[in-house]
Amino acid sequence: MITEIQTDFYRITLPMPYRLRHVHVYALVQGSDVALFDTGMNMPGSYELLEADLKSIGLGTKSIRDIYITHSHTDHCSMAGLLQKRTTAKIHLSSIADNVYQYFHKADELIPVARLFYARHGMSPGEVDAMVEEIDDISSIIATFNADDYLEQNEIREFGNYKFEVIFTPGHAAGHVCFFFREEGMLMAGDHILPYIAPSLSPNIFDDIYQPLKSYLESLDVVEQLQITTIYPGHGNSFTGISERVAEIRTHHELRKQVILQSLNAQPKTTYSISAEVSGAGASRWDDWEKFMALNETYVYLQELEREGAIIEELNDKILGYTSI
Numbered sequence: 001m002i003t004e005i006q007t008d009f010y011r012i013t014l015p016m017p018y019r020l021r022h023v024h025v026y027a028l029v030q031g032s033d034v035a036l037f038d039t040g041m042n043m044p045g046s047y048e049l050l051e052a053d054l055k056s057i058g059l060g061t062k063s064i065r066d067i068y069i070t071h072s073h074t075d076h077c078s079m080a081g082l083l084q085k086r087t088t089a090k091i092h093l094s095s096i097a098d099n100v101y102q103y104f105h106k107a108d109e110l111i112p113v114a115r116l117f118y119a120r121h122g123m124s125p126g127e128v129d130a131m132v133e134e135i136d137d138i139s140s141i142i143a144t145f146n147a148d149d150y151l152e153q154n155e156i157r158e159f160g161n162y163k164f165e166v167i168f169t170p171g172h173a174a175g176h177v178c179f180f181f182r183e184e185g186m187l188m189a190g191d192h193i194l195p196y197i198a199p200s201l202s203p204n205i206f207d208d209i210y211q212p213l214k215s216y217l218e219s220l221d222v223v224e225q226l227q228i229t230t231i232y233p234g235h236g237n238s239f240t241g242i243s244e245r246v247a248e249i250r251t252h253h254e255l256r257k258q259v260i261l262q263s264l265n266a267q268p269k270t271t272y273s274i275s276a277e278v279s280g281a282g283a284s285r286w287d288d289w290e291k292f293m294a295l296n297e298t299y300v301y302l303q304e305l306e307r308e309g310a311i312i313e314e315l316n317d318k319i320l321g322y323t324s325i
Helices: 046-055 080-086 095-103 107-120 125-141 212-224 242-262 271-285 288-307
Strands: 002-006 009-015 022-030 033-037 064-068 090-093 156-159 162-168 177-181 186-190 230-233 311-316 319-324
Touching: 009 046, 022 230, 064 080, 090 095, 107 125, 107 319, 125 288, 162 212, 212 242, 212 288, 242 271, 242 288, 271 288, 271 319, 288 311
Parallel strands: 033 064, 064 090, 186 230
Antiparallel strands: 002 009, 009 022, 022 033, 156 162, 162 177, 177 186, 311 319
């Protein structure tokens, strides 16, 4: 489905199989040329839907000249390689996002690190195998692409009558960027700010130093200072009221962090057991993807609590355990 939001500015909604069911990509049009912001998910029928939507406004995928990627999650970038192969489009993303993308195509490095990470955080061998299969499935979806250049913090890009500024917003993903149209007050937010849910946070298993929650909250500070009138997210409806939404998300994360802290005591607990405990009865119905997401997000809060000196992390017999102080 394609919707004209402003003159020569369109939102295209494509399907995906996850809980949110859809992802938005955005298109700027200048004559017969298109700049695409994110690409949607490389799943059966998505390319054809994108082609049909662009044809409905007299264009097509071959009109795409530039692809700007907010972050390298599959639902936002996995058609980039297919479009690069079939068009003359140039691909632009941050260097960190490109590094994250590259890891997904290095199975000989990715799989051993993933096995170690999820085993250390309390998953059984069978559950680790399931996680590895999920990760392998994710990596297989992303069509291979090569970046044409890297986006720089606060640089100004132009397309047609529009100018937009690159705003680095790590947190939801390492290397995440937003695109700010200062004259129009528009923020093309990717997954940095969503209207109905707090964006998920996950660790970078190749980088123990990276602090997703700390980075995310700092990134919220950055966008809150911008003169934004309308936020155009990767999922959900466009919305206004940046300060109110930022306050809601901050409160959500603080409450979740406190719930996890209160679940700890003098007896060491693993990340996986904590994630199930704080989720209650619903954890018994988790599928492999939900286990993966719950463990990742729980670990993000544990990272932050340890950084704050509120808990202790100890490695015992190759398993990490967490206790309160």
